[in-house]
Amino acid sequence: MKTRFFLLMLAAISLASCKSDFEKRCARFETEEAQFLEQIKNAGMNVVLVKDNKIVYTHSFGYKNVEQQTPMTEDCLVRIASISKSFTTTSLMQQVEQGKVSLTTDVSELAGFRIRNPRYPDTVITLEMLLSHTSSINDSEGYFTLDAINPYVNPFWSNCYNDYAPGEGYEYCNLNLNLAGSFLEKLSGERFHEYVVAHVLRPLGLYGGYMVDSLDASRFASLYEEVEPGVFECVDDEAYEPRTERFRDFYRMGYDTPLFSPTGGMKISAPDLARYMMMHMNYGTSPEGVRIIPEELSREMQRPRSTDENYGLSLWKTDLYSPGDTLVGHTGGAYGMRSAMFFHPEKKFGFVVISTCALEAPENLPTADPSGSDAADENVLTHTLRLMYDTFIR
Numbered sequence: 001m002k003t004r005f006f007l008l009m010l011a012a013i014s015l016a017s018c019k020s021d022f023e024k025r026c027a028r029f030e031t032e033e034a035q036f037l038e039q040i041k042n043a044g045m046n047v048v049l050v051k052d053n054k055i056v057y058t059h060s061f062g063y064k065n066v067e068q069q070t071p072m073t074e075d076c077l078v079r080i081a082s083i084s085k086s087f088t089t090t091s092l093m094q095q096v097e098q099g100k101v102s103l104t105t106d107v108s109e110l111a112g113f114r115i116r117n118p119r120y121p122d123t124v125i126t127l128e129m130l131l132s133h134t135s136s137i138n139d140s141e142g143y144f145t146l147d148a149i150n151p152y153v154n155p156f157w158s159n160c161y162n163d164y165a166p167g168e169g170y171e172y173c174n175l176n177l178n179l180a181g182s183f184l185e186k187l188s189g190e191r192f193h194e195y196v197v198a199h200v201l202r203p204l205g206l207y208g209g210y211m212v213d214s215l216d217a218s219r220f221a222s223l224y225e226e227v228e229p230g231v232f233e234c235v236d237d238e239a240y241e242p243r244t245e246r247f248r249d250f251y252r253m254g255y256d257t258p259l260f261s262p263t264g265g266m267k268i269s270a271p272d273l274a275r276y277m278m279m280h281m282n283y284g285t286s287p288e289g290v291r292i293i294p295e296e297l298s299r300e301m302q303r304p305r306s307t308d309e310n311y312g313l314s315l316w317k318t319d320l321y322s323p324g325d326t327l328v329g330h331t332g333g334a335y336g337m338r339s340a341m342f343f344h345p346e347k348k349f350g351f352v353v354i355s356t357c358a359l360e361a362p363e364n365l366p367t368a369d370p371s372g373s374d375a376a377d378e379n380v381l382t383h384t385l386r387l388m389y390d391t392f393i394r
Helices: 002-039 081-097 107-111 127-132 174-188 192-204 244-250 270-281 295-302 375-392
Strands: 044-051 054-065 224-228 231-234 316-318 327-334 337-344 349-355
Touching (some): 002 044, 002 054, 044 270, 054 270, 081 127, 081 174, 081 192, 081 270, 081 295, 081 327, 081 337, 107 127, 107 174, 127 174, 192 270, 270 295, 270 327, 270 337, 337 375, 349 375
Antiparallel strands (some): 044 349, 316 327, 327 337
16 A cells, blocks of 8 residues: 555656646746747737647737737637648648549649640649649739639730749749639539638637638737838738628639638638647547548648758648757748748647737848748747747757
């Protein structure tokens, strides 16, 4: 009896010691991060730490709305920009699983108009090339409408193509994913925004989406953008524009899909983004056993197609934020917001960071984001992710 009591006491002491150590790590992270965010005059930030397939830590810094001095909370919804691309690609992987399309499908068959680089007219541009930014397509004619690349509408459509052959070069391109979103509508027969909610978010028990009017507006965190050097203003009217009237008045299924921005329009909270991340960390199935895509297709998303950038299908591999560990994920940047979602599929840890605006940023942190984001813009992510990795993982 005494031996058993002694062992129980040791276990209790050990558990208390571990808990105390983790609490100390949390306190250290919060102190160092708060000092950094004060230095760069950050508006608001949410961070989430995942370990062993569980959310073990969340924290909010700063303000949900600077003018009203409303504190940031973990349930705030934020437009996460380019991390949205992975939601579009995940949805298309469901169409691949169902046999409606393949990664080698000629996207001209899906678009309804010819998509060919005029310098390489005999080279097919595939769905895989679009999703990996190796299509040779660029954003020079814009990406908010498919008219940009439609030869029947835009006389300058050829400007949308680079000088190299499809599949032989890399350029990060938002038009690629807006095209892909339009294909999802044609393949599924469902509106893009409704499909992602019904087939990705809802099965995982997540709250979010693309249609602003369908979400609780009181949960939106305000975003702040530099409008001229040193002058920042709230850009909520643009970032969270409902677009309901435009959707109702003229929407053409499978063509006007960029209205919802498959390339960057998802609005979601940091904890729910972390839960989505865990599905990819477990190769298509959530820790609770909810299967969204098959393991084979999840691994295809994570497999790099470009040597220098290590970019797969809307997911990117890098050790920039975690020297010694290669992570998988994506960043996002728009309307002053900066976001990151990175995970280690074998070691089962990951991070989510969402910053609503960094008014200043130090210039001494290296960046290597394949999206080509400005180095200063990415410094808030680089610092925060490295600090989280050093504090909680190393």
